[in-house]
Amino acid sequence: MNRRLAILSTLLRYPDEALRADLPDVMEAIPGAGFSDRDRRALERLVRRLGTGDPLDRQEDFVRLFDRGRSTSLHLFEHVHGDTRNRGPAMVELVALYDANGFAMSGNELPDYLPLVLEFCAVAPAETTANLLAQAGPLLQQIHAKLMSRGLPSSRGYAAVLAGVLSEASLAPTTLPTEANDQADEDDLAAIDAAYEDQPVVFGPESDPDQAGARAKVAAMIQRLRTMRQAAAKH
Helix, strand or coil, X not given: CCHHHHHHHHHCCCCCHHHHHHHHHHXXXXXCCCCCHHHHHHHHXXXXXXXXXXXXXXHHHHHHHHCCCCCCCCEHHHXXXXXXXXXXXXXHHHHHHHHHCCCCCCCCCCCCEHHHHHHHHHHXXXXXXXXXXXXXXXXXXXXXXXXXXXXXXXXHHHHHHHHHHHHHCCCCCCCCCCCCCCCCCCCCHHXXXXXXXXXXXXCCHHHCXXXXXXXXXXXXXXXXXXXXXXXXXHC
């Protein structure tokens, strides 16, 4: 098992009481998992943050960051195209890749949900993990950059998780931390939402002005997933 990816997957889960109960084990596992010193310190800060304060505040942080727009969505295929009809075949291929590697999905999340993808990568063969993370790399860089641009303690904490995933893919983050918003009052939800709220996710033909380009991206993604699944089936 890739312990680093298992830890990163856990830290991207919704911060409910179950996650909070797991945090002591996560904190204990981080030092011996092989993270760089920088990533280790950033992840330990996130664990401490998730484990303190009002749980409802931490949950609101999560919802505000990941559930209110496509640019930081943890559903990876939304970054390629918002239309579920186009994403469907890619979902099927990803599930087939899971099945070919003996990975059973748990919970009710869609197969492209990043914590689930990382959970799979933590136990998949190294070559499969490398290929899947390389394919998702540009999307992960976009999410990381958007989180860092917000300059909030909560967004920087989760950006550290994305940085860790990018490191596993041998990719570098695309931006440096911004300081413009370091003093933002994260408890002022109205002010933060007004400043940073994304356009809502829109499904349907109007969701992407470059329809042909979007379809081509989805088609290429499906083909790569199919190739990976066929390779796994041969072993």
